[in-house]
Amino acid sequence: MTISQQLNELQLISGNKLSNIFNNLYNDILTINYDSESKLVNELWNRYNPSSPSLNGSVFEGILAAIFYRSNIIPLFIQAKISFVLNVDFDFVLYSKEYGPIALSAKTSLRERYKQADLEGMMLKQVHRKAKSFLLTLNKQEANGVNKKIANGEVLGIDDVVVVNDKKFDTLISYLKKLTFYKPEKIDIITSTRYIHKTYTMSK
Template sequence: MQNNSHLLNKYNIVKQGAVFKAFQLVLENSLDIQNLKPHEQLRVLWKAYKDSCPNNNNINGKIFEAIIATVMLENGIGPIFSQANVVFVPNVNFDLIVYSKEFGPISISAKTSLRERYKQADLEAVSLKYVHRKARCYLVTMDKPEAIRLEKKLKEGDLLGIDDIVLGDEASFDEMIEFLGSISLEKPKAVEIIKSFYVYDVVQNDK
């Protein structure tokens, strides 16, 4: 079976530097992901990363984002905005965002492990929903014990912004991909910061 090195040029997700080299190694050392379910695709690529690359906290998260984006694109989900800023949501860089006609922005927070990081993801989700009331927010992780704990928090109402906790290598990831594939994704239209029928301004006196 062929490896996945062709995906590097096909999607051009990772541009340069150490992350590019690590992702190239991941794709070269993983088997063909076609005909696999989305969570199986993610599992294959993540295993290739763990087996091929030394553990590096500075790179882990970026590779995880790249793997999620690759799997989404392979399943027809796009366009995807990476490290995205949203108008009127200050000081937040969202890991991944898609934009839908039905819900507006849908954020995907990618966390290889959680610990206290879920609080940041939940705060970002609250900030997004404060402006875009119908927005949906997913937290995708590989940390199963913490995911189970957060599922309990979600059911008890302790998470204010996150809509769903998704395990990247289990069926819940397939369900997220299926949902994203069922709605209309598009590039958002340019937003005018101020729009008005009339504009009143100071008259400058001619000198």
């Protein structure tokens, strides 16, 4: 079985183009020894020659998904929708006993795209008050800039911007490992103690 077949079976990646890249570059992604998660990200990303923005993002997400899996940070929901948080697809979601949903947004670079993660985080926190939202990136300078905005109260929907090839990512992984994750039960849109459904007819 090829590495892409293994990763597809585990649902860590999907798509033919991405499968070809992982077969060519990341045959050892599930077996390679590493000292820290941040060093592993750095090594794996350096093998890749960025081509198109959409494919870059998919490769980045695939690497992160494999690292979360190897760190036993599961169950992990990828490209996930959350009930009552409308029109948002989160890159990664973990559902914790301690905080409810923890959203992880992955962007190779930020520029103005942090604003999308900020908006999505605010929408999430309106529904799940204790929820956490982290933005994962490769650009340290941009991350520092957004973290300053978080500290100044200009960005409210993101708890922290984490550079994944920096030690801060190792700290995040250690933090997540301490939490209890599970698959939440399906939520009924409406629940009630009484349910009136018969059509009214006047008594004769």
